[in-house]
Amino acid sequence: MALRIEDYALIGDCETAALVARDGSIDWLCWPRFDSPACFAALLGGPEHGRWLVAPSDPAPRVTRRYRPGTLVLETEFETVEGAVALVDFMPLRGQASDLVRLVLGRRGRVAMRTELALRFGYGADVPWVTRLPEGEPGLRAIAGPDMVELHTPVPLRGEGLATRGEFAVQAGQVVPFVLTYGPSHLPAPPPADPDTALAETEAFWTGWSARCGHTGDWHEAVLRSHITLKALTYAPTGGIVAAPTTSLPEWIGGPRNWDYRFCWLRDATLALISLIDAGYLEEARDWREWLLRAAAGSPSQTQIMYGLAGERYLGERELDWLPGYEGSRPVRVGNAAHAQFQLDVYGEVADALHQGRRAGLAPSAAGWALERALTERVAAVWDRPDEGIWEVRGGRRHFVHSKVMAWVALDRAVRGVEEFGLEGPVERWRALRRTIHEEVCRRGFDPGLNSFVQSYGSGTLDASLLLIPQVGFLPPGDPRVRGTVEAVGRRLMADGLVLRYDTAEAADGLPPGEGAFLACSFWYADALALLGRRAEARALFERLLALRNDVGLLAEEYDPRAGRQLGNFPQAFSHLALANTARNLSAAARPAAQRAGAPMPAEGRVARR
Known part of the structure; x- marks a missing residue:
């Protein structure tokens, strides 16, 4: 076993x-x-x-x-x-x-x-x-x-x-x-590597790459290990980044939440770009942007939430019935049927990724702006439709609040492209729609009785993705609705001090209840605490999360605090990206959370314009 x-x-x-x-x-x-x-x-x-x-x-x-x-x-x-x-x-x-x-x-x-x-x-x-x-x-x-x-x-x-x-x-x-x-x-056998030469060259490559890490704040070794892991999960020929190198490691031992993560999710683009740029890895950031442009190219109505390593679109899902699964967790799946889902938030993630690249000074891309304009118009046409949401639920579409917030982000970044960079577009119409989306989310997505935003319109269910509302600039951290949401998540989505994505027992997501605490959400909670000025609490949570890494500094997708073990696909790019960004949010200089919300780009993460 x-x-x-x-x-x-x-x-x-x-x-x-x-x-x-x-x-x-x-x-x-x-x-x-x-x-x-x-x-x-x-x-x-x-x-x-x-x-x-x-x-x-x-x-x-x-x-x-x-x-x-x-x-x-x-x-x-x-x-x-x-x-x-x-x-x-x-x-x-x-x-x-x-x-x-x-x-x-x-x-x-x-x-x-x-x-x-x-x-x-x-x-x-x-x-x-x-x-x-x-x-x-x-x-x-x-x-x-x-x-x-x-x-x-x-x-x-x-x-x-x-x-x-x-x-x-x-x-x-x-x-x-x-x-x-x-x-x-069908080809002649390739010559094997010489072991001594290969070791020397491999060490030289990685130490040279690591020397470029620009993170000089606290927790340098943890941030560097996370970036090395992210680099290792990058498919060098195309620049795409896989979510994890594994499939079907369970989110709950013995349960059916076992997915194939060997693909490239568009929503990882924002965290990946910000993290790579802030750490000084501009070449990797450009490669990721170019992969993004190629993968998402085509009709905006056909944009997917994920693609293959080279931008492949069909990722058909099937079960491998001859494998018993990790500790009996079945089914074992390859491929991922979620590639065909409608997830409104990915449009905002793509727009934010391209905008952050512009702000950091990556070389302007006419193709990037053309794609962003097309996707913005797609958002204008579909923002009021229900979707499957960030967590890829298989229990039917809903009006997820996070999805609507990210639709707002798509319009906001398009407006900023015109206002801050002189790009061309129907900015007045975009401003008006941005305002309309904002008003609806605040009216239909906030529950006064709970004093919190909720997972979907009228649901009464909480969702950890709501912690991103101040990070993306939808509302400022000091807004009472933001504070109420953070406090509600702390009361209702905590499992022994770590954050669940949502309560699977009440979520009607099409699967039996049960999963571990989602590590990226726990990092987001630390970010939210820091934005609220509760920095001592944020640092304490971050130190606890660091202690959950294994002996060589790696994290899976989730953690079971009662059993004291990691869960889900491993190592998980999203967890390591969140770790690196939270470390920077808690450092004295660069703050990725503030960057996404629109604060000035820190000098160390800015590329000189030509």
């Missing part, structure tokens, strides 16, 4: 990623892309569904692990009564092929080791044909349909029970390498 979600660490090559468990087993890897079928799927089943173990023969070693500073190179140290070894895991940035490198370094004494490789293509369903490498070269080749993998290692290997096994020993000062290389089965 897979370990706890927080017992995994991430490695990747900015095109795909693997999850490495504390026990030395790689239990998840999709090749050659994030959204390809997994060849290691033990995370959603057992070893028989594919994994790669490298570990001491001792069944109970003492384990510590870390990332090498400023990198995505993972180092796991095993101590036994015989001695100590370090297992170094990483994926070099791609050259001719995609490689996964594992180095066993002898640190002390002599440690007996073992390895077990069980390749299962097609999400654990397809057993490959395994042969020895030609001409006596040590290692093996595995082929199934279009996929081919070669393992290069000096360790003697044998086939046993549809897996490849081997035993070896490592002495102090000795290095035993393993290189697993992927390639299409």
